[in-house]
Amino acid sequence: MALDIDPLKHVADLFTRILLERQAQEARQPVVPPSDPGTLREILDLELPDKGLDLETVGQRLHELVRHTPTTASGSFFNQLFGGREPASLLGETVAAALNNSMFTYKVAGAQVLVELELIKEMGLRVGFEDADGVFTPGGSLSNLTGMLLARDRARPRLRAEGFSGPRLRVYSSSDCHYSVAKAVSVLGLGIDNLVYVDVDDRGRMDPAALDRAIRADLLAGHQPMMVNATAGTTVLGAFDPLDELADVCDEHGGVWLHVDGAFGGSVALDPAQAHLLSGCHRADSMAWDAHKVMGAQLCCSVVLVRERGLLAGSLDENASYLFQGDGQELNPGTRSLQCGRRNDALKLWTLWQNLGNEGLARRVARLRGLATRAAELVREAPGLELVREPEFLNVCFAVEGVSAVALCAELTDRGLAMVGYALVDDEPVVRLTLVNAQVGDDELRFLFESLCEVADELREVDVAVDASVELAAT
Template structure:
């Protein structure tokens, strides 16, 4: 670590040299100038000083000295690299003293101190960022001497013999080495092994054993790079590989490399999607991605925002519909509202009821509309439920239809539902979090006919399109800035109205949250790489494989479809040998319902595959297999049928 040297102005020569002052005079003079001096790094004679850029103002310096150059204008390349070993800029023949640097800073204002410089402050020390280069640790903080020292003597204290902090804050060489090693682990263990059919989907451990293997305790002392890499390997080893071709458990699976690249860039830049000034690229990108999604819905204009999941998108829709009907509720709250009623089916996502509870409407405000045997809303019963709610004194305000239900994969008849909403003056929300990506397919988009008549649509590209968690869009047909009017609070420290650019680009007030992660880049980058046609093929392939699987089940003994799949949800029972031909037994359904949990335990503990199961209405437990991974082939479908037969042959 380089030490710190206190540099005095030339008018105060060292003691013992011609013109030097007596000891007492020197001490008094030193006290007078000490508050004006700065602590500057003491470089070896052979190494030139490297000062970071000064905060930009008129005439700002880049570095220091007689040959210092002005900082570049926006769009121009920087005058030199951030590494001192690659400086093309001519250096001054003589290093400026600390006081000279201080004078330059004062010309620019006190807040324009060069990096690595301490400025005197009225109350304690005022420190700019420590001076760093690729081969040194950051300077440690200077501490005051103590109460017995005069105040002026406490302004600047030397700490040249302090030990460097055992941290990468900030050693670029060590940081780069760590990240390269971590990325290497990710490529080997996740991208290669995690997507290989010859590897396990998961390596199951019981909770107590897993705690011991991971060593989760957080301690006061840091760990070495080697230990950190071991931690990363352990986390990956014992995590479920959702990118694996035998992972059928959730509505998301697979791994798109372009989307992953977007996620890496997003996390590296670590910005928030609320103002144009800190996220200019992503504000414009989000606007374009949302415009494209709205066009697929069938709208030429509208609004939208990326939300942290489909549940929040649905909740936003309920809140927007309520605000549009009763705008006073934003200020006056629930006391400004009559009893409200919203309508959906039992097949809807559970976030509708959770959203009603969270927004203060209560779960009783959710009126359940009947669905047919395939899980589709019955429009005639919707009409009846609306009339019943009005008769009970409630005010209907929203209907939530579903395109792609969670279990059965059903699509509600949107045209007929839209007719009811239009007659009754109700907001129509379509939860297409799962099924929205079908709009990309010219072959299958008829399943969402009528969606263009909706007022709002929730769509999760992180599911069927494999954009990666999370990527959830709420789309609105509204063009009156309803999102900002409903959710905005106009925080003056973020959304100043006198900014130097169009403040309409500050989209933060569209969301309830303040900090908002960037979710558009992964979808945009994937779309750029695949194109709309590539994404359409991805959707069509999922439909084709689901149909192939269903037809293969019909050919094998022991597999029974719950219903013909309309989407990529394939729901079925595996009937073990002991129950075949015994459908007439009184306990058949009860015994059959116990099969799926046993098979699930076996497949997970072996790590061969993962398939979800659940009861549904009067039906006992059955498997719900999701065909969404774009890497799947017919061979994977054949494997899962063979594997279920192997795992259940003794049941």
């Protein structure tokens, strides 16, 4: 049915309908059981038409697509380090999309640039950077890459102009760090073999003495230490590397660049009770901090913060005269970014911060930590479940006696009960529950553990039955 209304009103109406129906779906069906891609291709109208379709038909196709999309905003999503939906952030995101500014210059983004600068200033202050430089990026991976680029250019000031020569540049990171560190080493042409994995202690924190030994060995071998990547909130265990001690090691060796990958754990800076986990962060040179993880901003929303002003532009401003025409470097964030055209990721964080305030954000981070503590209690109380580590942050990793974590997680999703992931700890797959989604409350947590224990019991029974039939066949 073609409606004779203003297209933008029509779009707003379609958006409202889709959003409200999605919300109803999340309540009715918190986990969309996975479908195989072949089936989805058959039931969805994905092919691109020769003749354009009217908005109503596009809306219907979109609506159908949404119905078959995994529900990451419901209270049953415990997978990975994002989830949920913050209405105020969605508002900012939607308006940013409608405005369609590109965040490279003040000329075309105006007040939106001031929003980005305000957030960089405030987030910098939270981690102890008195006058932070920074820029929004599409995620922690890119924030880490940007930090590493600056470290490279500090270590080899002539490299930008002349390319590589001289001793190997070495990067140190804990063996539990995120894979984006290896990716950044590779993208920057440093050579994966020059990424030195440093041992962690039994809680998953980088061992400063092991770092010191690694740097000394490299110096003896004639290599050049370039950067230490410390993780604030590791991906699997949620561990925080001891930043002060790592900064001491960096200082001891002549000021090796210290980057903090706080993509996950940077948000503890917002909660006075947990901010101590970042103690020493003010001594770092750069930091990645994702707002789309623990803060709950809509994807994607990340910042790279740099303690010293001017370094970002020093590595990234190529003086494009057709683009940067006045207003100075600070007001033209494109001079500090790996990107040229850049979407406005700042606005959704600003609207979220406006809505929750400092107090609401602190409460959010504290509440998530409380949920992780509660989840650990539920693991301890449940027969057959065993914590493999005490939670350091929002990750609760546990083994399920006699059941494969891989099979259990798949079964929970197939039955539409929960989306939970698994990870390797001590080389064994274990359930890795992450409490990042603010849609989760005590009820959702209780339901998760009831379902998980029930499904685990059933899987054990199936295993016993299979074992018995194998034995029978062998006799």
